Amino acid sequence: MTMQMQKIGTAFYRHIQLLATIGALLKFVLVFARGVFALFVAAVVGFGSYVMLQALYLSIWGYGGGVVAVLVFTTGIGSGIGSYIAWLDREHKLGAQALLLAVALACGLLGAWLGLQRGIDVGAIHPIWKPGIPEIHITTVGAVIGANIPLFALGLFKAIRDPRL
Numbered sequence: 001m002t003m004q005m006q007k008i009g010t011a012f013y014r015h016i017q018l019l020a021t022i023g024a025l026l027k028f029v030l031v032f033a034r035g036v037f038a039l040f041v042a043a044v045v046g047f048g049s050y051v052m053l054q055a056l057y058l059s060i061w062g063y064g065g066g067v068v069a070v071l072v073f074t075t076g077i078g079s080g081i082g083s084y085i086a087w088l089d090r091e092h093k094l095g096a097q098a099l100l101l102a103v104a105l106a107c108g109l110l111g112a113w114l115g116l117q118r119g120i121d122v123g124a125i126h127p128i129w130k131p132g133i134p135e136i137h138i139t140t141v142g143a144v145i146g147a148n149i150p151l152f153a154l155g156l157f158k159a160i161r162d163p164r165l
Contacts, residue, residue, distance in 0.1 A: 042086065042144045042147050054071070076113070087148075
């Protein structure tokens, strides 16, 4: 009887171990799915803010040197806000949330600036179809990636630290 109970206990323990492993893997899958969602939200908010504010800027000041600054600031800040919204964790205190928002904004602006510089390097700053309007694809991609890197790293760190669902 004792040997049979020990076999049942061992089999039960193995099944529980398997379920815990599946749960930990599912946590990582959820972090990566949230990362993809955050990329999408940051891209929509970053590009949408650029489209809305660029039209406002052009209607007031027209073409000029500020077009590039509007591109960098709107895509960087919009992507930072979108990324923060997608990675929002209500377990953090208000100070930590403000710090995460500031980090997402700063990294989004840095990513937008680096994306713009990459666009200048490949010659995409002034396309033929509309002189004076910079290419926004590379800048938006830089802003989206830059804004999501620190928040994705934090989500991955939290998943590693506590793999339970």
